[in-house]
Amino acid sequence: MAEVLVLAEHTADGEVKKVTLELLTAARRLGSPSVVWTGPGAAGAQARLAEYGAEKVYSAESDDFTSYVVAPTAELLAQLVADKAPSAVLTASTAEGREIAGRLGVKTGSGVLTDVIGITAGDDGAPVAEQANFGGAINVHSTVRAGTPIIAVRSNAIAAEPATGEPATGAGAVETVSFAASDAAKGARISERAAAEKTGRPDLTEAQIVVSGGRGTGSAEGFKIIEDLADSLGAAVGASRAVVDADWYPHQFQVGQTGKTVSPQLYVAVGISGAIQHRAGMQTSKTIVAINKDQEAPIFEIADYGVVGDLFAVVPQLIDEIGKAKG
């Protein structure tokens, strides 16, 4: 079976991110998945990766991955594409994953598809990628015609499923790859790292449930009700740009065209009008619930469930009901 390279996303201490398991699930539809692991930690992750179908793990431990931004990873992938001639390369459609995909496309003369929400194998076995456009009104299916298909897949778009059956002998076997970044890939050095403030909530782009608040919350103080609702659901918190521009919540939580793209099972939009730039970051959420006092608000056009009402009256009742349901 054709080999499919999957670029692993993992934390600095080697924890496999959920999107990597989703990519492996997608890769199994196309051929034999091989994970590309940058930095230390491949051995510790091997069992988890094999559980989701990784037949090999290419591990490159160079310090270049932690000293420089994405260019070394794109170079490593280009090296593996030349050596292994895979039938496709999958990355996560995160900011980093998309940039790596773009750089790899240039290096290998290949076509790149980003923000992909579904993958199937076409009649010729080549990947057919699905992307959502215009608020999810039109879904486009595309194939890559040049080079090695490079496909960046959104988090939460494909459900991660463990591979069934006994893993083959040697499944997930770690193969060390020697790699040293070129001078050209060392153009942007990482000068400092600051640990993100721990909120105790799930990562916004990986969360199964996201509760986002908009200008309707009225103030930084008013926005706290969004955190309360999120905490009652075990959800991540998101914000519209209006909230971020007003300094009520940090930019890292902005959802939309100039913020994060999320695709959770449940997206709750509270006091958000639903501007096209906001929708661009959340329109592929599985179920959308909107709470807005204006029944004409555009968010209701894409909402599966809508509550017309004052959020300061609706949300506390919702939190109460969630508490009761939890017992």
Ligand SMILES: Cc1cc2nc3c(=O)[nH]c(=O)nc-3n(C[C@H](O)[C@H](O)[C@H](O)COP(=O)(O)OP(=O)(O)OC[C@H]3O[C@@H](n4cnc5c(N)ncnc54)[C@H](O)[C@@H]3O)c2cc1C
């Ligand atoms: C280039 C560009 C990029 C952009 N990128 C982004 C982006 O990444 N993300 C993003 O979000 N926006 C982005 N925007 C901005 C976008 O166009 C909107 O201005 C923004 O999304 C509006 O945020 P909002 O819905 O919170 O505010 P508003 O549009 O002001 O909506 C507030 C809503 O709250 C409701 N409301 C008010 N009070 C209450 C209450 N008490 N109870 C219930 N409902 C209430 C109102 O009815 C209204 O619908 C971008 C714009 C441009 C031009």
